[in-house]
Amino acid sequence: MTFIKTTEQDSNYNHLEKMSIAESLKNINTEDKSVPLAVEKALPQIEKLVEQIVYKLQSGGRLFYLGAGTSGRLGILDASECPPTFGVSHDLVIGIIAGGDIAIRKAVEFAEDSTNLGWEDLQEYKVNENDIVVGIAASGTTPYVIAALEACNRNNIITGCVTCNKNSPLSKTAQFPIEAIVGPEFVTGSSRMKAGTAQKLILNMITTTTMIQLGHVKGNKMVDMQLSNNKLVERGIKMIMQEINVSNKEAENLLKKHKSVRVAIQNFKDGNK
Known part of the structure; x- marks a missing residue:
């Protein structure tokens, strides 16, 4: 051809x-x-x-x-x-x-x-x-x-x-x-x-x-994203709030502790707050 x-x-x-x-x-x-x-x-x-x-x-x-x-x-x-x-x-x-x-x-x-x-x-x-x-x-x-x-x-x-x-x-x-x-x-x-x-x-x-x-998305969320700026941190907090039904402050504390949306959600569900 x-x-x-x-x-x-x-x-x-x-x-x-x-x-x-x-x-x-x-x-x-x-x-x-x-x-x-x-x-x-x-x-x-x-x-x-x-x-x-x-x-x-x-x-x-x-x-x-x-x-x-x-x-x-x-x-x-x-x-x-x-x-x-x-x-x-x-x-x-x-x-x-x-x-x-x-x-x-x-x-x-x-x-x-x-x-x-x-x-x-x-x-x-x-x-x-x-x-x-x-x-x-x-x-x-x-x-x-x-x-x-x-x-x-x-x-x-x-x-x-x-x-x-x-x-x-x-x-x-x-x-x-x-x-x-x-x-x-x-x-x-x-x-x-x-x-x-x-x-x-x-x-x-x-x-x-x-x-x-490869498993880097949960539902429709980027749960493994890097928290490299304030916008992404805020997005991460909202993801946690929606997934495990906690307040903004609780979600913020979980994210600060675990440094990862995925890890924060999983630890909460496992009882390791």
Whole structure:
């Protein structure tokens, strides 16, 4: 089947510079509405990858996100939010970007074109067959990502990917590909827009579903979250109040004592107030 890079096709709109602010916003919003529908079509693919991730993490492995540019930044964002949200180690979900941490803020020229650096970056973390590596690339053609996944395949490391083009080289490389086909961008080729939004939605789904399966959510609450600011402490107090029907003050004292929503609730139920 022929590979067509829909993310690079001409926008459905022209003469953007002649549009009013209201017209631009309306048209961007119209395009954005198509993104969740594209993600919905990819749900069976997402499910297959999440099943593999859950299995690997339950067995003591780690999840790696690997990408360049916007894709790399989205992977780092999703990985960085797992510890505060679910109370897991920073070493459980790891985001890697082509060009290193400096590339999080500033583009590193030609970093994504390297066919060696991706695997080298993974080796710094001693990646092994207990882990799982997910390449992220809207185009599905990023050499940094593809070459790293090829090396993973050779080393018996399970691979997945998130891309926004059908039948891309990356999709053919990954053992568990996810393809969210969002079509042309409002600004031609600006894949930080619809493609980036689709990737963000999918990454949210991957880690949230995984963490639920790993037991880090109780009911619908983030009982293992880190109490790293006043807002989260207040949220924790409310969780305790709702779960065990105590006053605000009692819940606050329990949280101060046990330093964890889950532990506070469990100790109360066990009679260890």
